[in-house]
Amino acid sequence: MKKFLLFSIALLTSWSGLHAQSIDAFKTRLSLPDSIYRVSVSVFEHGSAASAIDRYQLQKKTEPVINGYRIRIFFDNSQNARTAAGEVQENFKTLFPDIPVYLSYDAPSFFVWVGNCMNIDEALVLWGKIKNHFDKAFPVRQEIPLAEFLK
16 A cells, blocks of 8 residues: 555656657556566556547547538338438438438437528528428428539
8 A cells, every 4th residue: 555655645746747759658657667666557548549549639630510400301210221221312312303302310219311501591492492302301400511512
């Protein structure tokens, strides 16, 4: 217990020098034996922790988005929802080839979204065009990648 307390105090007093170091430098310094008690610390990173940090850093670099609207024409979470969503997507492409259509999955449901509308007025005009073909369609506010508007 005494060794642990002394090691903790030594670690805390040297913290001001450690906060500016990289993680690798910190791990290297911990692996060196202590000058008094010859105690060292081994650090093992869990694989999923490193990949979680990588994913977080990639999220920061994602493309800009715009708060816009799309029309949801399908959602289902049944056993054959994937097949049904694909059929709805193909049907929409046949009826309206000039309007973009997106199939997405958000557990446990499949969705089919159409259009890229900047505001609710555009969304309502689009909804008016398609509501006779897709009776469950309605506008939904979404974050839409800026690149979708530039296509």
